[in-house]
Amino acid sequence: MKQVNRAKLGIITGSGPEAGVDMWQKILAANKHMMQEGFQGDLDAPNVSIISEPQLGLSMELEKNDAIVWQNLARVAQQLATQVDYYAIACNTLNYYQPQLEALGLSAKLVSFGDVLKHKILTEGLTKVALLGSDSVTNLGTWSPYRQLKDVVQVEVPKADSGLHQLIYDVKTYGGAKTDIVARFTKLVDELEADVVLLACTELPLIPIQTHKQLMDVTELVAEEMVALSLA
Structure with missing residues (x-):
């Protein structure tokens, strides 16, 4: 009932x-x-x-x-x-x-996802975040569901040679717990300037990393x- x-x-x-x-x-x-x-x-x-x-x-x-x-x-x-x-x-x-x-x-x-994340950012008064996801997501261009985020917060994206897109493919194939995958993702996150890191790909929360940064799982x-x- x-x-x-x-x-x-x-x-x-x-x-x-x-x-x-x-x-x-x-x-x-x-x-x-x-x-x-x-x-x-x-x-x-x-x-x-x-x-x-x-x-x-x-x-x-x-x-x-x-x-x-x-x-x-x-x-x-x-x-x-x-x-x-x-x-x-x-x-x-x-x-x-x-x-x-x-x-x-x-x-x-x-x-x-975009509406929920924007509301969270505005509610918490965040001023800078790092956005991690596939290439089409992080380039914040026409194909990105988060292209409007840059209107409300400073957005840091990974370097072009970060290997994040391939890392996502590897999680799909091997799972997030593979030692090499955990090490690569940990290094990528630690090199970011922002203290708040948006996990804007559903594969990324599957990687069990340890970091002092605040990881925000959009899912x-x-x-x-x-x-x-x-x-x-």
Whole structure:
């Protein structure tokens, strides 16, 4: 009976599929945290539907694959919207399509990575952040879902020869716990000037690094917003 009035949530994943699992886990954790003593078990978990589409993995080279990526994203969004009230895409890069998705007029509302992150930055009064993600994300150009961030905060991006884009590919292939991957990412983060580092790729939070910097997982922020909406 407790689920009757809760909004239903959806996750689109596939770029990569582990990112959808990660978002789901973070939704479950946020749900327990927000409900506190009100959480009594399975019946208090959110209703979550997930669609994993492998073709969305082409988003790593979005400029080259725009047509096929959008075709698949629009299809799964339309399918998922019949089952949920709110949905998120477990991929920072794919949030580039927010305007196109909203133009579809779906009954379900997209919880945008860009909107959630901008609200967090403004709420906390941050003045400088480092943005880590795929090349299309960090160049803050036409294809970046975070291109508007530079209007509200100073944004540091990794050096062109940082190897971050390849590192993301390696996490997809080998997992984040591989010793070499952890060492490479730790070095990259430690060389940044900003104290707040935005993990704007769903593979990056999967790398267990130790650092004195504040790592802000955008997926976690979106998961918290999804739960808040489901409980509203």
